Amino acid sequence: xxxxxxxxENYKVQKLDINMARGKPCPEQLNLSLPMLDIVNSKSNCxxxxxxxxxxxxxxxxxxxxxxxxxxxxxxxxxxLVEGASSMNIMHNLLSKSIISGICGEKPFSKQGKIKWLCxxxxxxxxxxxxxxxxxxxxxxxxxxxxxxxxxxxxxxKDPQVKGIWCVPKYSNPTGIIYSDEVxxxxxxxxxxxxxxxxxxxxxxxxxxxxNGEEEPILNIFDECKKYGSEDLVYEFASTxxxxxxxxxxxxxxxSDNNKKDYLNYxxxxxxxxxxxxxxxxxxxLKDKKTIIEHMKKHAKILKPKFDLVLKIFDEELKxxxxxxxxxxxxxxxxYVKDKAKEVVEKCKEMGVTLTKAGSAxxxxxxxxxxxxxxxxxxxxxxxxxxxxxxxxxxxxLVK
Ligand SMILES: Cc1ncc(COP(=O)(O)O)c(C=O)c1O
Numbered sequence: 527x528x529x530x531x532x533x534x535e536n537y538k539v540q541k542l543d544i545n546m547a548r549g550k551p552c553p554e555q556l557n558l559s560l561p562m563l564d565i566v567n568s569k570s571n572c573x574x575x576x577x578x579x580x581x582x583x584x585x586x587x588x589x590x591x592x593x594x595x596x597x598x599x600x601x602x603x604x605x606x607l608v609e610g611a612s613s614m615n616i617m618h619n620l621l622s623k624s625i626i627s628g629i630c631g632e633k634p635f636s637k638q639g640k641i642k643w644l645c646x647x648x649x650x651x652x653x654x655x656x657x658x659x660x661x662x663x664x665x666x667x668x669x670x671x672x673x674x675x676x677x678x679x680x681x682x683x684k685d686p687q688v689k690g691i692w693c694v695p696k697y698s699n700p701t702g703i704i705y706s707d708e709v710x711x712x713x714x715x716x717x718x719x720x721x722x723x724x725x726x727x728x729x730x731x732x733x734x735x736x737x738n739g740e741e742e743p744i745l746n747i748f749d750e751c752k753k754y755g756s757e758d759l760v761y762e763f764a765s766t767x768x769x770x771x772x773x774x775x776x777x778x779x780x781x782s783d784n785n786k787k788d789y790l791n792y793x794x795x796x797x798x799x800x801x802x803x804x805x806x807x808x809x810x811x812l813k814d815k816k817t818i819i820e821h822m823k824k825h826a827k828i829l830k831p832k833f834d835l836v837l838k839i840f841d842e843e844l845k846x847x848x849x850x851x852x853x854x855x856x857x858x859x860x861x862y863v864k865d866k867a868k869e870v871v872e873k874c875k876e877m878g879v880t881l882t883k884a885g886s887a888x889x890x891x892x893x894x895x896x897x898x899x900x901x902x903x904x905x906x907x908x909x910x911x912x913x914x915x916x917x918x919x920x921x922x923x924l925v926k
Contacts, residue, residue: 862897
């Protein structure tokens with residue numbers, strides 16, 4: 527039996543059960559925000575300015591939470607709506623609105639025939655699942671280290687059936703790249719044929735620092751849009767999911783005056799207001815940009831050794847047989863093993879390590895090169911992370 531097969535058998539008998547499929551914060555990261563749970567209690571002031579957060583009101587969000595996101599996104603708080611626990615929920619809601627009642631007076635998507643959507647790849651699987659669910663035809667747009675292929679996008683938007691694009695401009699899920707200034711400018715200058723074309727600018731990682739705890743700025747798309755009068759092109763999303771507690775955080779959307787009016791005219795029929803006590807808790811805990819930076823430095827300190835470990839093992843074991851991204855921040859590493867991604871993921875499963883399904887980072891789960899594997903180092907404890915990474919390397923060698 528070859529040495530590699532012996533190692534394979536050895537892992538199998540260990541009956542490992544390690545799940546590396548999702549990019550979740552680890553328990554140490556969650557612990558950083560535990561003090562937030564003591565801020566709003568039966569003895570505290572539950573008012574934000576003149577708003578009693580215990581009661582109905584303030585559909586747009588409480589003023590201090592709007593200011594918080596205004597600080598994070600560098601956008602006036604009048605152009606921000608703060609909602610519930612999930613930015614994905616806002617994206618879904620805006621897509622539903624587009625289908626049911628249309629965007630800014632245009633016909634609903636449901637009455638416009640085939641809707642097409644641009645999908646930079648590799649990208650976020652849940653974005654693609656959402657547009658697949660709504661029946662849109664998804665079109666792959668290749669990405670490089672600067673962002674999506676803008677020449678191709680400028681060509682595609684000449685088709686009036688192309689109604690939008692997914693973008694994760696900072697620490698892109700899963701490649702970790704940050705869109706270059708030129709890419710952001712070209713998005714702001716985009717002239718789509720469809721008046722109801724929107725860029726879904728999912729800036730969920732905007733407040734993340736590099737693993738070294740430094741700020742890595744990205745051009746503010748709304749500032750750029752202002753230069754071309756194209757503010758209506760963009761919906762920008764953010765949330766505290768990677769700052770406090772995912773699933774129990776606060777989300778926000780930044781949008782132009784026209785888009786805000788249009789969206790509120792839909793939202794107002796859904797609910798009276800979102801969870802303002804949670805908004806208050808977040809506003810008091812995260813306070814302002816300076817406090818957020820200090821908080822995010824603690825996150826970076828926890829994440830850095832995890833990414834260092836995986837990248838060190840890849841360097842030791844996979845040189846010349848695979849390539850991978852070397853992100854400066856974010857939650858993922860992209861590993862590329864041409865024509866073998868499915869086989870690697872299956873081999874890992876046989877050894878007790880679950881990875882994100884091969885193909886997940888592509889529309890319809892179809893990676894044309896069967897090459898990309900999303901590596902999520904954040905959640906696992908160091909010993910499990912080391913084992914999982916060694917298993918991945920062994921799987922790559924076994925299928926080569
Ligand atoms: C690109 C991207 N957008 C959105 C989300 C989910 O955000 P939320 O918790 O605000 O719904 C994630 C979570 O990993 C993500 O990676």
